[in-house]
Amino acid sequence: MISYELAGISVLWIFLYGYLIVASIDFGAGFFALYARLTKQDHLINRLISRYLSPVWEITNVFFVFFFVGIIGFFPDTAYYYGSALLVPGSIAVILLAIRGSFYAFQNYGSKQNIIYLFLYGATGLLIPASLSVALTLSEGGFIIENSGTVTLAYWTLLTSPLSWSIVALAIVSVLFISSSFLAYYASKAEDQPALKLMRTYALFWSIPTIIAAFTAFVFLSQHNERHFHNMMDLWWLLGSSVAFFMIATWLLYYGRLYGLAFIFVMLQFLCAFFAYGIGQYPYILDPYITIQSGATNESMGIALVVAFIGGLCLLVPSLILVFRLFLFDAEYVKGKK
Amino acid sequence: MIDTVMWSKWLTGMTLAFHTIFSTIGVGVPLMIAIAEFVGIRKKDQHYTLMAKRWSRGFIISVAVGVVTGTAIALQLALVWPKFMQIGGNVIALPLFMEVFAFFFEAIFLGIYLYTWGRFRNPYIHLLLTIPIVAGAGMSAVFITTVNGFMNQPGGFVMEAGQFTAVNPLEVMLNTATPSKVFHVLTSAYLTGAALLAGIAAYTILRRGVSAYSKKALKLMMTVVVAFSLLTSLAGDMSAKFLAEHQPEKLAAAEWHFETERSADLVLLGWLNAENEILGAIHLPKALSFLAFGDFNAEVTGLEEFPLDERPPLIVHYLFDFMVLSGMVILGIGLLYFLFLFWKRRNELNKWLLRSIVFSTFLAFLGIEFGWFYAELGRQPWIVRGYMRVEEAATTSPNVRILFFLFLLLYVVMGTMCVIVLRRLFHNNPPEAELNKLAQASIEKGEQL
Numbered sequence: 001m002i003s004y005e006l007a008g009i010s011v012l013w014i015f016l017y018g019y020l021i022v023a024s025i026d027f028g029a030g031f032f033a034l035y036a037r038l039t040k041q042d043h044l045i046n047r048l049i050s051r052y053l054s055p056v057w058e059i060t061n062v063f064f065v066f067f068f069v070g071i072i073g074f075f076p077d078t079a080y081y082y083g084s085a086l087l088v089p090g091s092i093a094v095i096l097l098a099i100r101g102s103f104y105a106f107q108n109y110g111s112k113q114n115i116i117y118l119f120l121y122g123a124t125g126l127l128i129p130a131s132l133s134v135a136l137t138l139s140e141g142g143f144i145i146e147n148s149g150t151v152t153l154a155y156w157t158l159l160t161s162p163l164s165w166s167i168v169a170l171a172i173v174s175v176l177f178i179s180s181s182f183l184a185y186y187a188s189k190a191e192d193q194p195a196l197k198l199m200r201t202y203a204l205f206w207s208i209p210t211i212i213a214a215f216t217a218f219v220f221l222s223q224h225n226e227r228h229f230h231n232m233m234d235l236w237w238l239l240g241s242s243v244a245f246f247m248i249a250t251w252l253l254y255y256g257r258l259y260g261l262a263f264i265f266v267m268l269q270f271l272c273a274f275f276a277y278g279i280g281q282y283p284y285i286l287d288p289y290i291t292i293q294s295g296a297t298n299e300s301m302g303i304a305l306v307v308a309f310i311g312g313l314c315l316l317v318p319s320l321i322l323v324f325r326l327f328l329f330d331a332e333y334v335k336g337k338k
Numbered sequence: 339m340i341d342t343v344m345w346s347k348w349l350t351g352m353t354l355a356f357h358t359i360f361s362t363i364g365v366g367v368p369l370m371i372a373i374a375e376f377v378g379i380r381k382k383d384q385h386y387t388l389m390a391k392r393w394s395r396g397f398i399i400s401v402a403v404g405v406v407t408g409t410a411i412a413l414q415l416a417l418v419w420p421k422f423m424q425i426g427g428n429v430i431a432l433p434l435f436m437e438v439f440a441f442f443f444e445a446i447f448l449g450i451y452l453y454t455w456g457r458f459r460n461p462y463i464h465l466l467l468t469i470p471i472v473a474g475a476g477m478s479a480v481f482i483t484t485v486n487g488f489m490n491q492p493g494g495f496v497m498e499a500g501q502f503t504a505v506n507p508l509e510v511m512l513n514t515a516t517p518s519k520v521f522h523v524l525t526s527a528y529l530t531g532a533a534l535l536a537g538i539a540a541y542t543i544l545r546r547g548v549s550a551y552s553k554k555a556l557k558l559m560m561t562v563v564v565a566f567s568l569l570t571s572l573a574g575d576m577s578a579k580f581l582a583e584h585q586p587e588k589l590a591a592a593e594w595h596f597e598t599e600r601s602a603d604l605v606l607l608g609w610l611n612a613e614n615e616i617l618g619a620i621h622l623p624k625a626l627s628f629l630a631f632g633d634f635n636a637e638v639t640g641l642e643e644f645p646l647d648e649r650p651p652l653i654v655h656y657l658f659d660f661m662v663l664s665g666m667v668i669l670g671i672g673l674l675y676f677l678f679l680f681w682k683r684r685n686e687l688n689k690w691l692l693r694s695i696v697f698s699t700f701l702a703f704l705g706i707e708f709g710w711f712y713a714e715l716g717r718q719p720w721i722v723r724g725y726m727r728v729e730e731a732a733t734t735s736p737n738v739r740i741l742f743f744l745f746l747l748l749y750v751v752m753g754t755m756c757v758i759v760l761r762r763l764f765h766n767n768p769p770e771a772e773l774n775k776l777a778q779a780s781i782e783k784g785e786q787l
Contacts (some may be wrong), residue, residue: 059442059445059446059449061405061406061409062405062438062441062442062445064409065408065409065412065438065441066438066442068412068413068416069412069431069434069435069437069438070435072416072423072427072431072434073427073431073432073434073435074431076423076424076425076426076427076428076431077424079415079416079420079423079424079427080420080421080423080424081420082416083416083417083418083419083420083423083424083733084420084733084734084735086417087417087418087733087735087737087738087741088735088737088741090413090416090417091413091414091417091741091744091745093413094409094410094413094414095744095745095748097406097409098406098407098409098410098748098752099748101402101405101406101409102402102403102406102752102755102756103755104402105398105399105401105402105403106399106402106755106756106759109395109398109399109402109759109763150734151420297427297428297431298428298502298503298504298505300504300505300506300507301428301429301431301432301505301507304432304507304508305431305432305435308432308435308436308439309435312436312439312442315439315443316439316442316443316446319443319446319447319470320446322446322450323446323449323450326450326453326454327449327453
């Protein structure tokens with residue numbers, strides 16, 4: 001029988017992975033829309049992007065709140081430590097998310113297109129993943145300090161840490177890589193050759209930086225938190241598969257075939273790396289203050305949450321499948337005929 | 339230290355005040371969209387179908403603001419009140435978690451609803467999509483309201499060494515405050531949703547003259563306004579009776595009822611002098627006893643029974659009175675409209691009546707704000723009544739003050755943009771133009787056949 005706290009963290013980690021993928025597509029799409037506009041190529045891809053994003057953007061946002069509410073529910077101590085330390089950076093992330101969400105809706109459902117909306121939308125697409133990735137850095141320990149009952153964030157240590165910057169860089173390039181490889185697939189599905197050509201170029205362009213940033217972050221991690229690094233090295237087969245999936249995906253993109261499969265390999269690449277990272281951090285949620293066991297909520301609440309989660313999934317999964325069939329995999333809709 | 343607590347309250351209060359506008363629309367309007375679409379299909383009247391379409395187009399923009407401010411309040415709970423979430427998280431995680439599920443569900447179907455007009459041959463299939471939207475929105479309200487109920491009437495756990503243990507999550511949700519609160523929140527949200535759309539219709543008639551579309555929209559929504567005004571009064575009455583029994587200090591503060599007594603008077607408005615004596619108020623003899631217990635001679639607990647540092651601020655009296663008053667006025671205007679409608683010698687599209695309908699839209703939102711501020715301030719000084727005080731829960735970071743102004747700026751910009759975008763969306767595209775377009779399209783289709 002798997003313990004409820006382990007079940008809880010596994011569920012949350014899967015959810016965070018889900019958010020990583022859907023949000024990356026969304027964030028990256030915002031940046032590409034802006035970039036294409038600035039380089040006057042927007043006529044090629046903007047229709048494609050808006051066709052995908054319009055029905056799903058809210059869903060993306062809810063994924064994040066889901067993870068967030070879930071982690072506080074399963075591990076209430078996280079609210080105290082992260083909440084106290086992250087008041088300022090967390091609030092800035094909230095403001096960025098608010099700007100992005102509302103301005104997307106204003107531009108998409110309002111009647112007038114506006115370059116300022118697009119700029120905010122594109123810029124926040126890079127800033128939000130950068131600011132959210134800081135939470136991962138903090139969990140490594142040494143940045144959040146508890147002193148006689150008050151929890152503070154060591155801003156200077158954080159800002160001068162190569163680990164924190166390498167994670168930020170990794171977050172940004174991953175967003176662009178995931179997003180462009182998905183949009184390449186979506187364009188091939190829509191049989192939109194000019195858009196496909198452009199997105200394939202972007203995907204290939206961001207593939208090499210992604211793997212370089214990943215290795216850099218890994219090296220800095222080894223200097224910052226040896227325990228985590230060694231745990232991850234023990235999971236060498238996961239890291240190895242991740243690299244292998246990356247190579248297959250890039251190869252498929254390069255030869256310009258099977259874009260759907262290529263995107264699946266990209267997802268697998270991040271799945272392996274993400275889980276190697278997460279399992280390697282076990283049992284800590286915040287090194288050294290919160291572990292899975294010490295921070296877990298009481299058993300009755302933990303079980304209630306797991307039950308609610310399973311019940312919720314039974315409602316959500318069929319509805320999500322419906323959305324995908326109507327918008328993502330309905331060839332007529334994708335081609336813009338509906 | 340005190341300063342930080344005060345700014346924490348202000349920041350949360352501001353976020354909630356702003357979010358409440360959009361969350362109320364988010365709960366209320368979907369039902370109106372569903373009603374309009376249903377009537378449109380039943381009567382085979384394009385006007386109603388167009389109402390549903392136009393309302394949902396505007397609705398999605400307010401949902402966007404609701405989503406992002408909802409995200410903000412969810413994070414602020416942990417960022418501004420870390421101790422509350424650390425201790426309280428053990429107890430209220432379940433309803434919070436389920437709220438997100440309910441909203442997720444709603445968001446998925448809202449996306450489908452908006453993009454599938456005319457994609458199904460049977461119009462009832464599209465109508466069916468409103469069920470998960472209305473239910474999801476309603477359930478979000480229910481779950482969040484249970485959390486608020488818990489803060490007022492904590493139960494379903496044992497307090498041990500500063501920790502909540504032996505938690506029964508369902509009992510926490512089904513606390514004694516939940517039934518009356520949920521009923522009150524839902525009815526007032528539907529009332530406000532209808533009042534908003536009725537107000538828009540009345541405003542359009544005032545500005546552009548009478549049209550069949552606006553007249554129908556007005557009549558449909560005024561019907562809903564009257565129905566939910568009555569239900570909201572009933573819910574309000576239930577809430578007062580609940581407070582009298584379970585949370586007497588909250589009712590006593592709202593009524594400026596200082597001494598425990600039988601046959602208590604109901605005090606309307608007025609002000610207090612330095613000795614806490616009530617001046618210039620309207621006294622309704624024995625009415626408070628009747629309101630609280632349904633018996634003119636019942637004994638009502640006064641504030642004197644509570645220690646000074648556990649009494650809510652007395653300003654809630656005005657919040658309470660204004661909340662009740664706005665509800666009554668809305669009901670009165672609604673009844674007047676129907677009186678004029680059925681009484682042939684009067685014109686229900688009378689200018690002054692239309693103006694008061696527009697006014698009742700603002701009253702509805704004010705009533706919601708007054709009600710929520712009363713609910714929150716009336717619980718002070720507790721964040722969890724009897725267990726945790728507000729100042730114990732707040733963050734210790736002095737940066738809250740700066741963040742208050744940062745968020746203020748965000749809400750001002752977002753609110754303004756929202757209004758501008760909504761105006762632009764409908765201003766240059768009146769319903770008549772859309773109806774013409776529809777008629778033209780169907781003629782062309784007819785010619786093809």
